[in-house]
Amino acid sequence: MPLRLDSAQVDFEQLFAGLLGAKRESSKDVNDAVAAIIADVRARGDVAVAELTNRFDRTSLTPDTLAFGAEEIARAAAEVPDHVRAALQTAHDRIRVHHEKQKPEDHVYTDALGVTLGARWTAVDAVGIYVPGGLASYPSSVLMNAVPARVAGVGRIAMVVPTPDGAINPTVLAAAQIAGITEIYRIGGAQAVAALAYGTASIPRVDKITGPGNAFVATAKRQVFGQVGIDMIAGPSEVLVIADSSANPSWVAADLIAQAEHGAGAQSILVTTDARLADAVEREVDRQLSLLPKQQLARDGWEELGAIIIVASLDEAAGLANRIASEHVEIATDAPEELVPKIRHAGAIFLGHHTPEAIGDYVGGSNHVLPTARSARFASGLGVLDFMKRTSLLGCTPSALSALAEPAVTIAGVEDLDGHGRSISIRLNR
Numbered sequence: 001m002p003l004r005l006d007s008a009q010v011d012f013e014q015l016f017a018g019l020l021g022a023k024r025e026s027s028k029d030v031n032d033a034v035a036a037i038i039a040d041v042r043a044r045g046d047v048a049v050a051e052l053t054n055r056f057d058r059t060s061l062t063p064d065t066l067a068f069g070a071e072e073i074a075r076a077a078a079e080v081p082d083h084v085r086a087a088l089q090t091a092h093d094r095i096r097v098h099h100e101k102q103k104p105e106d107h108v109y110t111d112a113l114g115v116t117l118g119a120r121w122t123a124v125d126a127v128g129i130y131v132p133g134g135l136a137s138y139p140s141s142v143l144m145n146a147v148p149a150r151v152a153g154v155g156r157i158a159m160v161v162p163t164p165d166g167a168i169n170p171t172v173l174a175a176a177q178i179a180g181i182t183e184i185y186r187i188g189g190a191q192a193v194a195a196l197a198y199g200t201a202s203i204p205r206v207d208k209i210t211g212p213g214n215a216f217v218a219t220a221k222r223q224v225f226g227q228v229g230i231d232m233i234a235g236p237s238e239v240l241v242i243a244d245s246s247a248n249p250s251w252v253a254a255d256l257i258a259q260a261e262h263g264a265g266a267q268s269i270l271v272t273t274d275a276r277l278a279d280a281v282e283r284e285v286d287r288q289l290s291l292l293p294k295q296q297l298a299r300d301g302w303e304e305l306g307a308i309i310i311v312a313s314l315d316e317a318a319g320l321a322n323r324i325a326s327e328h329v330e331i332a333t334d335a336p337e338e339l340v341p342k343i344r345h346a347g348a349i350f351l352g353h354h355t356p357e358a359i360g361d362y363v364g365g366s367n368h369v370l371p372t373a374r375s376a377r378f379a380s381g382l383g384v385l386d387f388m389k390r391t392s393l394l395g396c397t398p399s400a401l402s403a404l405a406e407p408a409v410t411i412a413g414v415e416d417l418d419g420h421g422r423s424i425s426i427r428l429n430r
């Protein structure tokens, strides 16, 4: 049974420990396993990457066959039916247009003292994008990573994607082709993250790694942070639907199931002001799951990490949503815009009855790589800025330096850094 609570009973700490916390932490076992994998890849390079991939993904790779060849990519992409390619192209184009609007502007100004200040944005040189592929394949995630990287102007984009049992979904390669990605490796998990971070003979190291993945991927990204940049920890997917009596229980149920079908650790929560809707959604989830024979993952996910919470008001729903800080928040009410200002912690907000989260997964144009596991409290979804960095610019005229020297030398003095002070004052005594 999914968890069912009403607002009088919602003990956030308990909710956190059960629903939001324990099952989503990476365990000591995963941490240790990932540390061992990273150490192995650093020591033995491509040989370790091939061996580990063969073990976890049941492949038969050698150090020479880690990368997809150009003809292989072209051949696989050519197998993809025209309507699928057209759908990917639509998604690509919409994602590109939206992300173009995120490109930051450089700015420079000179203040009254004659100090020039500014900020200049430049792209990261080399990025590794992780496309998950263990339980399902995600051509859409290729686009969500690659498009903002290209809009940012990243020089080199290396993509990794696991190929369980040696099989690749050709649509993943078609998406890469549409996005202009040519460097692709058939590896996944912690060994792929380690190879991108530290480099091997056949996989040059990158500067930053982005993309979602399972607990092994997320833990590996945490462990290589510092050696390379990372975007965020985007782990198992989550949705929190806020609904009132205007919501359609079948639609809400379908949205909860859609998220649960992401499998292990995926989480679907309904927060509603209407007890009758809660009952109807619960029944409807069961009914829809019984009609979907392929939905074992969703069934398990709903049983394990599904929840229905009844609250007294939409304000209370917003407060709870902020504490949970879900990856996706759907507002299934007639006036979603009234609630939006009250939702401060969410990876993405979906407005109204006609905006299922899945439209954002694919073709809405916004990014679907979003902060999970409550990291929306401090992190944002993937975007162009993740592939860029800002360098500040500072310039003083002689008179500006004279005006600022005294306070600067004073602070250098209290820090006991005379060399700093002298490097300023030496310029004044001429």
Ligand SMILES: NC(=O)c1ccc[n+]([C@@H]2O[C@H](COP(=O)([O-])OP(=O)(O)OC[C@H]3O[C@@H](n4cnc5c(N)ncnc54)[C@H](O)[C@@H]3O)[C@@H](O)[C@H]2O)c1
Pocket: 033, 053, 056, 057, 131, 132, 133, 134, 135, 136, 138, 141, 162, 163, 187, 188, 189, 190, 191, 212, 213, 214, 215, 216, 217, 234, 235, 236, 237, 262, 263, 264, 265, 266, 368, 369, 370, 372
């Ligand atoms: N937040 C997002 O934007 C987003 C998008 C798509 C998918 N996702 C999430 O990404 C995750 C994808 O997970 P996945 O498993 O399907 O694919 P994955 O590619 O993340 O992980 C598969 C890899 O995990 C490694 N692995 C598996 N078992 C292992 C073990 N016992 N020891 C060491 N390594 C092991 C293997 O190397 C395998 O290649 C899902 O949780 C899904 O919800 C999130």
Ligand SMILES: N[C@H](CO)Cc1c[nH]c[nH+]1
Pocket: 138, 140, 141, 237, 361, 368, 369, 370
């Ligand atoms: N809901 C996932 C995390 O935002 C993304 C996704 C890809 N394909 C389907 N769904």
Ligand SMILES: [Zn+2]
Pocket: 237, 258, 259, 262, 358, 361
């Ligand atoms: Zn999804």
